[in-house]
Amino acid sequence: MAAAEATGGSSSSEGDAGVTLLGFWTSPFVLRARFALNLKGIPYTYVEEDLFGDNTKSRLLLASNPAHGGKVPVLVHHGKPVAESMVILEYIDEAFPDHLPRLLPSGDPHRRTAARFWAAYVDQKLLPTWIPLYGRATVEEQVKAAGEVIAVLETFEGVLGEKDEFFGGESVGLVDVALGGFIGWLRASEAMCGVRTLDPARTPLVAAWAERFGALEGVREIVPDVPGLVEYNLMKRARRGLPFLPPHQTH
Numbered sequence: 001m002a003a004a005e006a007t008g009g010s011s012s013s014e015g016d017a018g019v020t021l022l023g024f025w026t027s028p029f030v031l032r033a034r035f036a037l038n039l040k041g042i043p044y045t046y047v048e049e050d051l052f053g054d055n056t057k058s059r060l061l062l063a064s065n066p067a068h069g070g071k072v073p074v075l076v077h078h079g080k081p082v083a084e085s086m087v088i089l090e091y092i093d094e095a096f097p098d099h100l101p102r103l104l105p106s107g108d109p110h111r112r113t114a115a116r117f118w119a120a121y122v123d124q125k126l127l128p129t130w131i132p133l134y135g136r137a138t139v140e141e142q143v144k145a146a147g148e149v150i151a152v153l154e155t156f157e158g159v160l161g162e163k164d165e166f167f168g169g170e171s172v173g174l175v176d177v178a179l180g181g182f183i184g185w186l187r188a189s190e191a192m193c194g195v196r197t198l199d200p201a202r203t204p205l206v207a208a209w210a211e212r213f214g215a216l217e218g219v220r221e222i223v224p225d226v227p228g229l230v231e232y233n234l235m236k237r238a239r240r241g242l243p244f245l246p247p248h249q250t251h
Contacts, residue, residue: 028181038218
């Protein structure tokens with residue numbers, strides 16, 4: 001378990017804001033929480049959990065999220081744990097109201113409800129297609145899953161207005177952070193199965209959004225790179241006893 005200060009360079013054990021985030025570097029759900037904290041400029045201590053090594057999960061993680069067997073992410077604020085990425089995002093928004101951008105728009109119940117709907121849509125529709133994209137036994141199965149991922153992104157293509165920089169409008173919102181957690185993995189799809197899921201030819205607005213969001217300060221520094229994700233996926237496949245599928249060459 002390794003700890004690192006983030007976004008504030010604080011010398012306290014939980015950052016100036018009393019915040020610690022327990023996570024794992026490849027997790028899109030952990031990345032959501034890190035993006036939100038970074039974009040809002042909230043100092044925090046990030047603790048990288050050892051999910052596969054000899055030390056296993058930390059006592060703090062197991063104690064902080066017993067309902068889910070110590071899954072990440074867990075945000076600890078002044079000693080009180082908050083689990084599950086979408087719950088954490090809304091907690092950050094409410095606990096630090098003066099830190100912008102606000103992930104949920106204030107004063108507009110309909111826009112807040114719409115943001116919650118599409119953020120939930122990421123987990124309801126994208127997540128079930130993303131998992132088999134990297135976890136199926138054959139390339140053919142992966143390619144089929146990649147097509148299903150693209151179909152979900154085509155739905156988001158219709159949600160993202162042509163004049164909007166982000167799903168939150170002019171600034172980042174809840175949907176941006178929820179979907180943004182998957183950017184690294186979506187970029188890696190071509191190397192893993194030969195299909196480009198963030199394809200400007202199929203979803204030009206979403207592809208352009210991914211470039212804008214991925215370039216933001218507080219995001220670009222922590223999005224996992226494609227080679228790292230490819231190597232990690234090969235390790236996970238080996239641990240699960242799945243066949244070795246060599247990475248595709250990309251240009």
